[in-house]
Amino acid sequence: MSADLKLLQPVKIGSIDMPNRMVMAPMTRSRASADGVPNKLVAEYYWQRAGAGLIISEGAFPSAMGKGYVRTPGIHTEEQTAAWSNVTNAVQGAGGRMFCQIMHAGRISHPSLLPGGATPVAPSAVTPQGQVYTDNGMLDYETPRALETEEIASIVAEYAHATSCALDAGFDGVELHSASGYLPEQFLSSSTNLRSDGYGGSVANRARFPLEALDAMIDVAGADRVGIKIAPEMGFNDISDANPRETYSYLVDQLERRGIAYLHVARFPGEVDYFELLRPRFSGSFLAGVGLTRDSGEALLRENVADAAVFGQLFIANPDLPERFRRGSELNTADPDTFYSPGPEGYIDYPPL
Numbered sequence: 001m002s003a004d005l006k007l008l009q010p011v012k013i014g015s016i017d018m019p020n021r022m023v024m025a026p027m028t029r030s031r032a033s034a035d036g037v038p039n040k041l042v043a044e045y046y047w048q049r050a051g052a053g054l055i056i057s058e059g060a061f062p063s064a065m066g067k068g069y070v071r072t073p074g075i076h077t078e079e080q081t082a083a084w085s086n087v088t089n090a091v092q093g094a095g096g097r098m099f100c101q102i103m104h105a106g107r108i109s110h111p112s113l114l115p116g117g118a119t120p121v122a123p124s125a126v127t128p129q130g131q132v133y134t135d136n137g138m139l140d141y142e143t144p145r146a147l148e149t150e151e152i153a154s155i156v157a158e159y160a161h162a163t164s165c166a167l168d169a170g171f172d173g174v175e176l177h178s179a180s181g182y183l184p185e186q187f188l189s190s191s192t193n194l195r196s197d198g199y200g201g202s203v204a205n206r207a208r209f210p211l212e213a214l215d216a217m218i219d220v221a222g223a224d225r226v227g228i229k230i231a232p233e234m235g236f237n238d239i240s241d242a243n244p245r246e247t248y249s250y251l252v253d254q255l256e257r258r259g260i261a262y263l264h265v266a267r268f269p270g271e272v273d274y275f276e277l278l279r280p281r282f283s284g285s286f287l288a289g290v291g292l293t294r295d296s297g298e299a300l301l302r303e304n305v306a307d308a309a310v311f312g313q314l315f316i317a318n319p320d321l322p323e324r325f326r327r328g329s330e331l332n333t334a335d336p337d338t339f340y341s342p343g344p345e346g347y348i349d350y351p352p353l
């Protein structure tokens with residue numbers, strides 16, 4: 001029975017041959033240094049999970065201004081790049097494959113996290129409701145500075161630079177983080193983009209920045225090594241769009257023309273079932289995630305809703321998740337108290353079978 005699991009059958013995604021269809025979701029774990037350098041623990045954590053068909057790294061910032069949380073890693077300096085190459089060597093040495101998720105947090109940040117106490121940047125000066133975790137405890141978000149039109153090209157160039165660092169570090173490809181209320185989604189969404197230049201207003205204008213960032217990544221890595229993550233109607237980080245069906249249909253039609261490796265959709269309950277809406281619009285590989293189990297992930301593949309299933313918390317708690325699925329074994333449960341805490345506890349100490 002288990003041997004027949006579609007989850008455990010090989011698939012090609014972009015230029016990547018995956019031995020199974022189980023993808024480890026990008027997950028921030030906050031174990032890097034203050035300079036955004038991932039240490040040995042990080043290499044060990046990902047190495048333990050190399051049995052995944054594909055690992056997508058935690059979000060890594062493409063410039064110091066893109067950092068959104070304490071102890072998150074970057075992918076733009078030589079030191080960060082060298083440290084990530086230890087991670088990819090460990091994963092690939094164990095037979096795995098790994099993409100780097102490039103994440104610019106935009107307004108979901110705080111001056112205490114940014115160079116010289118700078119104000120976070122965003123498409124518009126719209127203050128996020130809520131609080132940010134800093135070294136001085138929880139603080140309210142501040143009003144971001146709206147980017148000047150002329151500045152935007154330099155942020156797009158940061159995505160290209162980060163992509164070339166990621167390839168230098170040995171990653172197999174890169175994923176644009178265009179979900180969870182960070183910079184690309186801030187441009188895409190009507191609640192956070194009040195611009196009147198070519199980057200705001202119509203859907204085509206709001207989608208311009210994420211697509212330019214993606215194109216910059218494609219120019220460096222090639223389309224078959226680039227993916228994108230979206231999470232329509234997730235609402236995380238105080239973001240919303242007036243017409244998400246229209247916005248995401250447009251975005252995905254543009255993705256379709258680019259021939260990228262995959263579209264990764266984190267599905268949340270809302271007006272629309274985004275697997276139903278978007279799968280038919282996109283002929284590349286479709287990665288589906290959020291709340292999946294062995295059975296529900298398997299069903300998505302069997303019903304041809306997706307080509308691969310993305311697992312987050314299950315991979316945190318079960319480093320050998322594919323093997324556990326194969327054997328139908330019991331699963332460990334993830335402990336949220338150690339998701340973002342420093343150190344090995346709750347990070348590299350979940351027991352394999």
Ligand SMILES: Cc1cc2nc3c(=O)[nH]c(=O)nc-3n(C[C@H](O)[C@H](O)[C@H](O)COP(=O)(O)O)c2cc1C
Pocket residue numbers: 025026027028029058059101103177179180229266289290291292310311312313314339340
């Ligand atoms: C601890 C933690 C950190 C996360 N960090 C990120 C991140 O850096 N980038 C991202 O795109 N999603 C992030 N997510 C969301 C996951 O990628 C995934 O969409 C989510 O966990 C739902 O999948 P699951 O139900 O299988 O856990 C994070 C989730 C968790 C639990």
